Amino acid sequence: MLEVNGRRYAQPRQPTVIVCVDGCEPDYLAQAVAGGHMPWMQRTLARGTALVADCVVPTFTNPNNLSIVTGAPPSVHGICGNYLYDVESGTEVMMNDPKWLRAPTILAALSKAGRRCAVVTAKDKLRLLLGKGMAPGSICFSSEKADTANLAEHGVADVLALVGLPLPDVYSAALSEFVFAAGVALMSRPAATRPEVMYLSTTDYVQHKSAPGMAGANAFYAMMDRHLAALDEIGCVIALTADHGMNAKTWMDGRPDVVYLQDHLDAWLGSGRARTILPITDPYVVHHGALGSYATVYLPAEEVTRTAERLAALRGIERVLTREQAAAAFELPADRIGDLVVVSERSTVIGTAAARHDLGALEVPLRSHGGISEQRVPLIVNRPIAGLETGRRWRNFDAFELALNRAQ
Amino acid sequence: MLEVNGRRYAQPRQPTVIVCVDGCEPDYLAQAVAGGHMPWMQRTLARGTALVADCVVPTFTNPNNLSIVTGAPPSVHGICGNYLYDVESGTEVMMNDPKWLRAPTILAALSKAGRRCAVVTAKDKLRLLLGKGMAPGSICFSSEKADTANLAEHGVADVLALVGLPLPDVYSAALSEFVFAAGVALMSRPAATRPEVMYLSTTDYVQHKSAPGMAGANAFYAMMDRHLAALDEIGCVIALTADHGMNAKTWMDGRPDVVYLQDHLDAWLGSGRARTILPITDPYVVHHGALGSYATVYLPAEEVTRTAERLAALRGIERVLTREQAAAAFELPADRIGDLVVVSERSTVIGTAAARHDLGALEVPLRSHGGISEQRVPLIVNRPIAGLETGRRWRNFDAFELALNRAQ
Numbered sequence: 001m002l003e004v005n006g007r008r009y010a011q012p013r014q015p016t017v018i019v020c021v022d023g024c025e026p027d028y029l030a031q032a033v034a035g036g037h038m039p040w041m042q043r044t045l046a047r048g049t050a051l052v053a054d055c056v057v058p059t060f061t062n063p064n065n066l067s068i069v070t071g072a073p074p075s076v077h078g079i080c081g082n083y084l085y086d087v088e089s090g091t092e093v094m095m096n097d098p099k100w101l102r103a104p105t106i107l108a109a110l111s112k113a114g115r116r117c118a119v120v121t122a123k124d125k126l127r128l129l130l131g132k133g134m135a136p137g138s139i140c141f142s143s144e145k146a147d148t149a150n151l152a153e154h155g156v157a158d159v160l161a162l163v164g165l166p167l168p169d170v171y172s173a174a175l176s177e178f179v180f181a182a183g184v185a186l187m188s189r190p191a192a193t194r195p196e197v198m199y200l201s202t203t204d205y206v207q208h209k210s211a212p213g214m215a216g217a218n219a220f221y222a223m224m225d226r227h228l229a230a231l232d233e234i235g236c237v238i239a240l241t242a243d244h245g246m247n248a249k250t251w252m253d254g255r256p257d258v259v260y261l262q263d264h265l266d267a268w269l270g271s272g273r274a275r276t277i278l279p280i281t282d283p284y285v286v287h288h289g290a291l292g293s294y295a296t297v298y299l300p301a302e303e304v305t306r307t308a309e310r311l312a313a314l315r316g317i318e319r320v321l322t323r324e325q326a327a328a329a330f331e332l333p334a335d336r337i338g339d340l341v342v343v344s345e346r347s348t349v350i351g352t353a354a355a356r357h358d359l360g361a362l363e364v365p366l367r368s369h370g371g372i373s374e375q376r377v378p379l380i381v382n383r384p385i386a387g388l389e390t391g392r393r394w395r396n397f398d399a400f401e402l403a404l405n406r407a408q
Numbered sequence: 409m410l411e412v413n414g415r416r417y418a419q420p421r422q423p424t425v426i427v428c429v430d431g432c433e434p435d436y437l438a439q440a441v442a443g444g445h446m447p448w449m450q451r452t453l454a455r456g457t458a459l460v461a462d463c464v465v466p467t468f469t470n471p472n473n474l475s476i477v478t479g480a481p482p483s484v485h486g487i488c489g490n491y492l493y494d495v496e497s498g499t500e501v502m503m504n505d506p507k508w509l510r511a512p513t514i515l516a517a518l519s520k521a522g523r524r525c526a527v528v529t530a531k532d533k534l535r536l537l538l539g540k541g542m543a544p545g546s547i548c549f550s551s552e553k554a555d556t557a558n559l560a561e562h563g564v565a566d567v568l569a570l571v572g573l574p575l576p577d578v579y580s581a582a583l584s585e586f587v588f589a590a591g592v593a594l595m596s597r598p599a600a601t602r603p604e605v606m607y608l609s610t611t612d613y614v615q616h617k618s619a620p621g622m623a624g625a626n627a628f629y630a631m632m633d634r635h636l637a638a639l640d641e642i643g644c645v646i647a648l649t650a651d652h653g654m655n656a657k658t659w660m661d662g663r664p665d666v667v668y669l670q671d672h673l674d675a676w677l678g679s680g681r682a683r684t685i686l687p688i689t690d691p692y693v694v695h696h697g698a699l700g701s702y703a704t705v706y707l708p709a710e711e712v713t714r715t716a717e718r719l720a721a722l723r724g725i726e727r728v729l730t731r732e733q734a735a736a737a738f739e740l741p742a743d744r745i746g747d748l749v750v751v752s753e754r755s756t757v758i759g760t761a762a763a764r765h766d767l768g769a770l771e772v773p774l775r776s777h778g779g780i781s782e783q784r785v786p787l788i789v790n791r792p793i794a795g796l797e798t799g800r801r802w803r804n805f806d807a808f809e810l811a812l813n814r815a816q
Contacts, residue, residue, distance in 0.1 A: 027658065030658040050661070213773075250442070253454070254441040254442030347434070
């Protein structure tokens with residue numbers, strides 16, 4: 001057994017794949033299965049283990065991917081967004097650098113214990129975080145930069161030839177398809193060289209555009225189903241979960257329903273006295289315009305209580321917590337969140353100042369995430385697991401525990 | 409001014425139409441407008457008054473239609489479901505009979521004040537409740553039984569000829585289309601004979617089957633848009649709201665995600681000691697199988713506290729309230745609800761005993777309502793209204809106030 005972040009994991013006896021399907025609201029599976037687009041999933045839900053789990057709030061990609069691979073909440077691993085206000089330097093910075101990761105990953109521990117590990121992620125922004133600490137020779141690359149993957153840096157070369165697909169566009173369903181196809185290609189290697197543990201992480205390009213049951217969504221899940229069936233056929237234990245759900249975030253006129261927090265704060269406190277941080281912010285804003293249902297606010301200490309009350313009274317705001325309350329409620333690192341944490345309702349998103357968002361880039365009615373309303377995600381294993389604890393609050397970051405300890 | 413249930417209403421100066429769109433989750437409008445299917449609605453949202461309001465919990469058809477026409481919550485009008493346990497007689501009965509209605513309607517008051525009033529409802533089950541107390545000569549009929557409407561009983565005859573459509577099937581989008589077409593036909597009469605106040609109430613056949621943005625939903629809302637545009641063209645003040653929202657209620661395999669309450673209660677307390685009532689129950693079960701997100705429970709007094717705790721711990725249950733708590737929280741008549749009120753989460757419904765539900769009748773993945781998750785509904789007026797109170801909690805049963813007092 002390996003101990004990682006206070007939890008113990010068995011080493012794999014069968015090839016094991018953990019899949020994080022970005023933005024996989026459970027209803028995507030429901031509608032795709034009902035429509036006959038996921039025959040493998042339908043069988044697996046009936047014969048394997050089917051749970052709905054809570055992901056981590058903020059329901060964003062990076063905090064949840066790191067929770068899954070560390071088996072721990074952000075209070076332990078430190079990644080609480082894509083983007084943060086670095087109080088030390090007084091600047092707003094991306095959180096992609098592995099220096100922000102405070103905890104070892106299960107993948108690093110397994111690889112250091114001699115297991116062949118592989119990580120394939122859709123966007124390159126996650127690669128360095130997910131790969132941190134993995135032993136030399138471990139495979140870790142992104143679809144986005146698959147063409148430049150090499151043995152020295154990524155543990156694998158000639159990925160396009162291996163996978164048999166062209167380099168996908170960063171804004172495409174193909175970016176995720178490449179992840180699955182690469183996973184199948186790696187697992188199709190001879191048993192002595194294929195990965196023993198593999199982590200696949202997709203992108204939510206499709207989920208930001210298509211609601212459950214829409215043609216675009218069903219086509220995506222049909223593609224996923226074929227690849228999962230192939231991994232199952234090879235004999236893999238598969239645990240599938242998601243980083244977050246996804247909901248429509250529109251006003252009745254089809255435009256985003258945005259609470260522009262910085263504009264309210266400037267009006268109440270004076271311009272620039274408070275700072276709104278949107279941790280969804282990343283370089284890939286075309287599909288969400290940096291609009292999610294979670295924000296943090298830095299503001300003068302004497303304004304915290306009154307401002308929290310005023311924020312909580314705004315239409316569309318679900319919860320306002322102080323730093324300490326949020327750290328406790330959502331298991332967040334208190335030193336990396338603002339004085340207030342603000343969560344909006346299911347159909348509402350939070351912006352900074354209206355002037356700072358370009359909604360013109362949105363091609364379809366906004367779908368996004370970040371709030372408590374996107375916390376429910378699938379947690380599915382392709383093996384039956386006996387004696388599942390009733391009443392346990394399952395988390396997406398229990399995926400490695402189920403796959404390694406309970407399903408082999 | 410007329411006073412009805414403690415609120416004052418101005419008499420109409422322009423022909424006035426209140427529309428209750430059954431199951432109109434606001435996102436139906438958003439997706440249809442974004443897709444270009446509702447040009448009138450798009451203009452109206454920009455130029456008129458666009459609010460999102462809270463409907464009444466339980467988010468069912470009858471309680472909310474009666475709230476809209478009385479301007480009051482169920483604690484005042486007494487209609488808290490389609491179906492209730494009549495403690496006096498010890499029987500479970502439908503609540504369609506007007507004897508259950510405890511408050512006068514605004515329509516009755518207006519008609520008695522000499523105003524020409526009309527009610528057109530999709531299903532006949534609502535007709536007698538909505539028409540209660542209306543002055544002789546008032547129009548009140550259903551699409552479902554339009555072929556038998558007559559002057560003596562319904563205030564209008566030859567409805568099929570008037571509307572120019574065949575009698576629609578009770579399970580169809582056409583049942584609601586007939587409501588709109590009848591409304592336009594009535595308002596197209598000469599000014600001296602057309603209704604001065606008209607209430608139109610549709611059925612949620614389409615919304616139970618199609619998610620927002622689906623082709624079936626968009627076609628329905630396009631149809632509605634054409635008829636609303638026609639009423640607007642005639643010069644009507646139009647206030648549009650809904651009785652409740654609508655959500656997918658499925659497990660990941662596409663089947664209904666049901667908490668079978670009676671089975672739990674029988675296991676905990678002994679068979680038959682508690683009685684689960686599903687107030688969604690009505691004779692038209694094909695589209696929801698009597699599965700909604702709200703139930704009440706009658707049980708021995710000594711079991712209430714412990715049972716409430718056990719119910720609240722069940723997966724998928726959002727809130728469990730005692731009779732007194734529920735009466736206060738949801739403004740319900742305490743004498744017509746059970747000892748406990750149970751509300752399930754957005755994607756979960758409540759059943760009685762598994763053996764008592766026939767899920768085979770469901771043709772598509774379940775969509776239903778009843779819970780707090782279906783409380784948000786549109787409240788739209790085709791006139792700008794100045795000085796709207798900020799911070800006011802708008803209700804669907806403010807529709808008559810907005811239309812009569814603020815928009816003329």
